[in-house]
Amino acid sequence: MAYSREYPTILLGVILLFWFVKPTLAFGAGNIAGISSIEGQNWRHGDIEDALLKVMMARAVGGKRFDKLMVSRVYFGNWLRDYSQAIDVGTVKSVSAEAIRLLLCVLGFITFGYGSKEFEVTADRLGCYRPEDHIDNPKDYAENEDARQYHRALRGPVNEEVELAIDPETGMKNYIANENIGIMTSAAHCRKLFTDAIELGRRYGRSGNKDDLYECLRLIGTGLHYYFAHSNYIELALIEMGEQDVFPHVGRNTKISLEGANDEVYPIVTGTFGGVDFLHSVTGEVSDKLIQSEIQDLENTLEQSKNSDLSYLRELLDKIPDGLIGSDKKNKVNEIQDNANAAQMEQTSISPKETEEFTRQVQDIFRQIMPAIEYHDDLLKSISEAVSRIPILPKIIEQLEEQLSLFVFQVIAPFVIPVIEQIKNELATGATEIIESSKNEQHIVFEDDDASDPTHSMLSKDHFTNILNEVAGRAASKVVSWSVPQLMEAIDDEGVDVDRVLNKIIYGVLHHPAQRNMGPDGADEGRRLIYGIVEEWWNDMGRGQQEDYRRKLSREGVENGENHREGEKDCGHGCGGRVEGEEELC
Template structure:
């Protein structure tokens, strides 16, 4: 999903992605806090990916359950698809894509606690907005201009007659899953991603090359993002409820769009996803169209960096001196000094270049990458090295917690002088414009209510991305089940070279992308997934009391949806990670109850760190 309209206020993508506190793209990046009362009721992509913690990895990868770091490697691919939407027509017309990538690089470091190697936000990994990543309806993308003139990786003009037509065999729009007519589809996109992932996993089993493994996991996360989005972005849940006999549920298409479909007992409404206008992008990013937008991620990011510039690094130096050289190598303190000295020297040479001078600004940002990456790489390498020794030396878990915190201080101190000015320059390019966007596309929002032949609803009317939508919970449950159902099949294909990759992917992709009227059908065993997913909706509905079902019937009716009753009153979606301020990910914080051994180790660590 993306903003692709031409409005006077350029940079809306980066404004809305960072400046507002609610970047809930797709299901939304991040996780719900484990102690939150809404965990399990409201869903983000990070929560859905947590289903992997109960899944066994391929034998080639160790045959154990996914641990948190392995899940992070998968989720990194998923997360990138959310934030790649910042690279779109509305932003790259006026701001270097490299400047956007720089901010995402820092945001990724905060999100994952790592920012180099497999967690580096490279230009290739980030890519740009592509509708197939999110099963978005491409109608009127880029105002029907060729977006490739602004960025070569953006998609070209839409062939509406072909791409937006309903596939009579599946009951879905062609751009979703029709792989037989020579167009880009989300199904073909997932097939390529998962095929590449399986082949990389198989190669890793032979070579032991960790780079192949990590790329395999990232690609799996990228493909899962797309499959997870099916339930948030389509009218699948509504049509499943209609299949269950709830005839008054609004299908988000016009009255005259019913089709005859194999497997259906009667004519059915087609499966569709939402189109994007200005209001839709605002809705996608901020969670609601509101002028009461609170503090932004970009402001949080700027504040975090500014506060770090004067931090004292003496604690880090002393801590490094206390760790035995044999554990992580000598001369650690000097390496910190070397990185900081180089950064200070480079800072003195920095000149201010306007983002409007695109080529010069791009070169400057690339220079900034060269200055900040050594600090991030040092942080990551040191933590990964010492973490490998944790199981051998009991006191290390307590030391590594302190070391992780101090290394983060060091990274922020190095990168702040470079990144904060870029943030300031980009902010200076931002104009007001949100109200203009809202006014310019308000008329599109009610097309399926006013045109009985319409089958292209807007995203903000249809999507269940946000916590306020009463179908967010069931869409999240279905997406989580997709992860726990599909990933074991991918792991099996990695382990067994005799497994036919295409047949496996037919089962997975078409087990997810389907019309609920065809739940007992599907190629290569896809009906298994279809029945499981339909069962999730049945279970969710069946768990309600009769009174709640009546309430939901009203809220999901044509009148209820048109009046916004399908959103919960008095609730607001929240920001990255669902909790307000940005907080750096702590990979080594021990959240388990403290044992006697922990207390002994803590005392020993304090003694070492305190001298």
């Protein structure tokens, strides 16, 4: 996600590492435990990906339902897409992109339980921040500098007249889905991702090369990003249902005439990014104290693992028959540890400000830690494949997983902790400055009747506290269960017109609710399904709750922050929230 201020991105590499410690985002990393009382009401990306468990894979892939590991391979693509934002102007100006990738490599290992092969956070897979990846409004990106001077893969300056204009045929901002005016849109980006995924799936069907399959799944996950949490679609759908007092997150004078609409309608938009938006989206909290405590949590985890006793790991490995994993793999623990200890003694401290030298140092660190991660992954996969055949294994697999993870942390801690410390020393900007820099941007759609570029923090439904989080999650889950089977069918049928399939999927999702009964190549099917989710959610409410939501979703309600649940902490949303030790934002 983009930020119009550079300095918040300096924080990103470290802050992001802690979603697994204190997950706060409804569309953030991970998913919600099945026993949780909020499951089905609050949504994260992982929960939405779990909809795949009910979907059949292509016949070329076996024709069975997605299992947990296959879902993880899909979710890895979506996870990478979220974290690619770590590589942005502020980061690469102040901290090596390789250092950020190192921290994300550790986070990926913790999140997925694997960190090599198809789960490795490579530079190519991670990429960098691109607005079209997140359906972001690129207005004022990089303070309108050419960001490519800092990283060749970042985007150039924004052409506001073209990119930010409203497409009169679709009622959406051009950067979302207008593929006819020569700019990179989210629709065009998604088309490429899914086209490549279909080709890789077909190639796997011909060759059986699992690398093609895993890359296919990753690209599908990358393409499954959630329009409804980042746009004003839900609000405009409610207005279509007759709820005229719902605030559309754009100015009063922005209505347009649109084919299929009974009256003039507000346009579909997504949010822009300033400092508060960054913190809202990534952390859900702008307190420096929290940020520092989370950094400390990671350091504590690694510190506690530095001197772990590996005797229990060796004992567990001895219980596994040599014919299953081989004696060489059992003995490799000592070899990896000895090599890491020797490398650690030669390690020197280099300042992140010495960019080239620091980058080389981090690349050396990758070479030292990856053997431990690869060993962990290979061993666990070998054992997992044999669990059903070896009766003793189910009894020790859980302990072995835990001990192998401790072993990996023991190896990587001496290398990673100094990098964290070095990046921490670069964190010079406090929450107050970030808030002050973005305060004026938060209220533009309330103060300017012609404004159509709201901020992400005002618009998004990412957080649990937002009363529209649940319905946005339901809509996103429906997208997964509707679109993925069509991709699987396209993989199996090489005679199908891929562009027509993708027209149906892309424009079945990216649309204005006033055009729910229209769309190319059958896209109206998806549009009606999605609109129906919002309609069902609203109609299932009692009259008293509807009246309460009308008030909270009104112009005044949103401006006062009432669209976030009372009594639940959601600092940084830019309206009415209070940051510990700070004045009110509004």
